[in-house]
Amino acid sequence: MRIIFTGGGSGGHIFPIIAIVREIKKIRPDFRFYYIGPKDESTVFLLSREGIKVKTILAGKIRRYGGPKAFSQNLIDILKIPIGFLQSFFYIFFLFPDLIFSKGGYGSLSVSILGWIFQVPIILHESDIAPGFTNKLISKFALEIFVSFPVKETTYFSPKKIISVGNPIRKEILAGDAQEAKKLFRLVEGKPTILILGGSQGAQRINDLILDILPQMLSNFQIIHQTGSKNFQEVEAEAKAMVKPPFEKYYHPFPFLNETELKHALKICDIVVSRAGSGSIFEVAACGKPSILIPLPEAAQNHQIKNAYLCQKLGACIVIEEENLTPGFFFEKLKYLLSKQDQLKEMSEKAKEFSQPRAAEIIAKYLVEYLIY
Incomplete structure (x- = not known):
């Protein structure tokens, strides 16, 4: 059996695909897996390592924000769309898949439409509240x-098709380990640990926020900071210039946390500061960690803001929107939360209740049963 996965190309699409493939392999190691989507070096590396054959296509992303620069990028991307459709046509024709599983995003459009034309069954996963x-x-032609x-x-999709x-x-x-985390990150005992995540691509504005108050933060906390690869050198250089001994040993910046680093960081941290993509929210929640979510205001359909406020409504996090985000306010909020251990414990329990950590296993079993029976 052959399954084609497709998605937009961000970590929010790629890591769930990896999770599902790992679960399918436990049931049917003979299945063959392919991914068709926009070219991205980290995507190719991560998926290939899982035994997923990657086929790249051109895909156009239409930006609904920004000025002249976004407009010019949109014009270029519109020209990519027909080429991407042609590439997808040949891949689907020659691979002849038994099923297409779409994570959505601009990179999945041509694959999904052509799969429907070829009468390949299509199953969709929507990560966010607002599709x-x-x-x-x-969703109009997806089976489930x-x-x-x-x-x-989830109000947009047909209730008959939805499975939560x-x-x-x-x-x-x-499977993180606190002792391994202490060794890996060279952490000290007795100092609260903050994990800063900006999503798979990093978040410049969160980086700037942390740098604005870094000396004050390191006087109170130790920080594990995923900066994003493109921002790492700049953040590291600024941090070195402003942080003096002995406080520099409390700051641990990384361009990107691999799976091993992330699981140990999530285990050891007291609280997580993150964007509000669904992938980050659910991984943090499954580990039972309270969080401060800073939604990306430009996210399509305001999905990060909607994700974050539902998570807050369920008691698992605190939301601070960027328009209300000042360094002083953020620092005081962080100090206040970390002084309220009962509140952190309650947030941790609510996060675990909300997380549904068996999602990949449930989806994998469904796909296998659909294809076999």
């Missing part, structure tokens, strides 16, 4: 639609 344009379109959030919060399972997470993320 983007591609998933809204694909798995969603991350409760059905009552949570967001697929890698089970390995749950």
